[in-house]
Amino acid sequence: MNTSERLGYGKEEKLLIVNADDLGLAKAANDGVFDLLEEGAVSSATIMMNCPWSAEAAERIASMPDVDIGVHWTLTSEWPHYRWGPLVRNRASATLTGKDGWFPQTPEETERRADPEEVRGELIAQTEAALAAGIALTHADNHMGSLYGIVSGKDLLHVAYDVCAKYGLPFRLPRKLIPVGGRQIPPEVQERAKRRAREAEDRGIVLPDYITGPEYRLLPGESYDDVKAEGIGLLRALLPGVTEWISHPARVTDELRSFHLHPEKRGMEIRFWRDPDVQSVLREEQIRMIGWKELKQLQDSLRI
Structure with missing residues (x-):
């Protein structure tokens, strides 16, 4: 039984959740995400409680009580000149930061260094911060995939599941992996993913059937028409069941350009979901x- 059936829809129905990641990252991200939420062009968003603009995002969420907002669990800080770190600021976060006090820039370093119990404390702190800000959380996901063991195979999903179970949150993990963009998935990765999905569902954590979305980076020579064609191809390839589409919209402003390596791509994601052809x-x-x-x-x- 796929997730659409469990929700009461038909087995062959194609259900799509479009999630706007990185709410709270910057003013440009907040404005871009809220533009699309207010227009009904995306389904939901997830907030980074460690980032400077999370308080403004929380204030705006308060005026939209029906909007679906999740917590974007964050253990990495990727931009060289725009950094953030853990909410837990004591010895219980020593393995989560570098000497500079910030999160590492890559998931690989998080996978290599992070103590699971320190991760647990930080995920709980981020979740509690969102709840304290008045956000009625609907789900959880993870910035840059640092919990998934994508690089080293050393995942932290058992910790994520504990926190999801504690707070009653569905989680971004596909029940089935599907290749995107012609990339092949090694058999051992497929098997590990299936095993982890079963473990989540055994804990009562609800998952989407599939996850999809465009490359977050702007590829060399890539135009909006290229992005649009790729996105439409992904939409036409959707399978029956529940698919989450990961999006990273933001207004392209001087603020965004000051730290982001691919600001134009975020602007293209806004344009994509507003495009009449996409609709x-x-x-x-x-x-x-x-x-x-x-x-x-x-x-x-x-x-119950």
Whole structure:
């Protein structure tokens, strides 16, 4: 049974959650994400409670009580001149930071150094910070995939599952991996992913069936038409079930350009979801947009 059936939809229905990552990252990210949320062009967003603009994002969320907002668990800080670190600031976060006090720039370093119990404390702190800001969380996901063991195979998903179970949050992990952009998935990675998905569901954590989305970087020579063509191809390739599309929209401003290596790509993601041709494809393919709240309600029902 796929997740769409568990939600009460038909087995062959194509359900799409479009999540805007990185709320709170910067003013440009907040404005871009809220533009699309207010227009109904995306389904949900996730907030980085460690970042400077999270307080402004939380204030704006308060004026949109029906919006689906999750916590974007953050253990990395990728930009050389725009950094952030843990909310837990004591010896209980020693393995989460470098000598400069900031999170590492790559998931690989997090995988290599992070103590699972320190990760647990930080994920709880970020979740509690969101709740204290008045955000009714609908789900959780992870910045840069630092919990998934993508680089080294050493994942921290058991910690994520503990925190998801504690707070009743569905989680960004596909029940089935599908190749995107012609990339092949090694058999051992497929098997590990299936095992981790089963472990989550055994804990009562609800997952989407699939995850998709464009490359977050602007490739050399890539134009909006290229991005649009890739995105439409991904939409037409959606399989029956619940798919989460990972998006990174932001307004392209001087602020964003001051630290981001690929600011134009974030602007293209706003343009994509506003594009009439994209909306036409959603209708043609009979793709129904839903939010994470439906998965949260399902998970809550499993706890009764």
